[in-house]
Amino acid sequence: MMMLTKKMIEIRSLLQTVGQSDSLTLPSIVVIGSQSSGKSSVLEAIVGHEFLPKGSNMVTRRPIELTLVNTPEAHAEYGEFPALGLGKITDFTQIQRTLTDLNLAVPAKECVTDDPIQLRIYSPNVPDLSLIDLPGYIQVTGRDQPPELKQKIAELCEKYIRPPNVILAISAADVDLANSTALRASRKVDPRGERTIGVITKMDLIDPERGASLLSDKKYALRLGYVGVVCRVPSTSSGPKLFSRGNNNITTAIAKNENAYFSAHAEFGPDSHLNVGTKNLRKTLMHVLEQTMAGSLKTTSEAIQRELAEATYEYKVQYNERPISAESYLAESLDGFKHSFRGFSEQFGRQQVRELLKHELDQQVLNLLAQRYWNRPFDDLTVPLPETDPLSALPKADPEGENAIWQIKLDSSSAALTKLGVGRIATSVVANALQAHIDRLISTSRFSAHPFARQAITEASTTILKDLSYDISDELEICIKPYKYRIEVEEHEWAKRRENVSTTLREELKVAEAAAKKLEEQMGGRKKVRDVMGFIDRVREGKVVLEGDGIGGAGGFSSALLEKGREAVFLRDRVDILKMRLLAVKSKQCATRKNKYHCPEVFLDAVADKLTTTADLFLDAELLSKFYYIFPRELDARLGRSLSQTEVERFAREDPKIRRHLDVVRRKELLEHVLKEMQSLRQLEQREKRYGGRK
């Protein structure tokens, strides 16, 4: 028979995880009683340990769903709070402390709440039972207690003592039973006394004769009867009460005490047929719970079937019966991401690296040219224009190389380019591009809705790229070292570079013209721009003397306008120079490498090209292929193997759509599982019925 109760209690716990539906549960024993009626003492006597919160002002504020699990083979006794994940607690004083904390967590204003605390106790000394301890009824509200407390407790108890639960109504023997709040409350919902067990505590405090008459009460006759107990823990001689007894099993001490009392009084002898003692109370509870649970099996399993049908329907209609688990969702998402990464890696190779690098180096070349050749130091309004032609800083036709200045300029420019730190620049340009592509892949993947995964992937790529870049940029720098000393340009190369640089200059020209146009719109039209630029030019030519530094406006123009005007002058000059250099590059003079000193644009482009060719080859082999190899493996490591079940679960549930899908699947699986358990239980029950009698 015991097996049955255990199974049913297991099913009850399973059902608790399914959901809150009232019909989706199996009955339990609900313990009610007034404060100080001895309710805690009775529960502790059943468990064999002191574990309930105590204290004069301590009101149990939340129901405690207490599941006792008999573990005949085990020695250890321990408790578990399944919702808290604290693990096994073998120290019962710690259980007591935790319960106190959980109770105190309810704000005093709320007084009590119906959010139950779940506690499971495993021990070879407890029976298989499921009990719900409710806050004790109070007679008068204490000074620092809210006035509605009494009412709230009554309402909470009322909710729990509904059928089919069994009511364990605790009353103290030294209080008139007619005044017992517990019995009154239970009478309201169970007028015929069919599912109430009366417990009379503190039997030692009254005459045995009166005690005996209480137990055979006829005024509120109970089918399940009354049980008399003496649950006070006798003080031991081994030490003062201060000494924590929480971990000592008190069952024997109580039983001894009770036996001594009841056997000393003939009123309670075997002939009386009265039910006395904690041991008998346990037996009664087990028997009644088993009967009640078994009686509810049919209706409960019908309720489960209904719920299951609903969940199955939802699964079919909403989710097309697509199976899902947190793991499968993660694995699929990861596969999808790796697939798109593979697609990207097939398209992003040496050619793409080359374009990136060339573009970067083109910019560097343009900067160098602007600094060393095309410069016109007139950005500062206060600096007057030099007497000489501003364009004199550009190379002149000088085929014989008479003017050493151009030779020095080109050599130093070329050296500046090769010593720019190309290793570092090129590596970081490619690494940044890779990172940007990964970011794009993430945002178009399923992971976009998962902050945790986004971060994990981003971290994976940044870490790998950072680690690789460190060595690669040094090694690349060594590869380009020869160019720092000598650069040979063949005639055919020259022709190609000349063509290329024309394109670059033309593009740059377009950029400058577009910027000038935009500026013109911002400044309010061409005429306005001309006026402002005219004024700035006059200042630069020394024809107008600025007062102060021009801050706060000058010449009738605001300082903001002057600022823009200066930008416009810069762009105009830039456009002029670019046009001129474009002509120069296209001119006959630049048709051969022999004139390289006069065509710095072509020569520097050739240098940039050589650097690019070395760098793209190296970066393709080192950075790209290594990254493409390591990254997917790192993803597996970070999002696959190393995640705990909880993390995978948390990940999948971040997406509300997936969360709902998972919930339906889980609910369905759980209900199916419970239903199967119930079927095997009913078989067990029938077998017991058939063979039970023979034993």
Ligand code: GDP
């Ligand atoms: P609760 O407030 O209903 O939980 O009551 P407690 O279990 O805390 O008991 C209230 C008081 O009654 C405590 O001081 C207990 O020691 C005492 N008490 C409990 N059961 C008995 C009993 O059977 N006999 C005697 N004499 N005292 C008891």
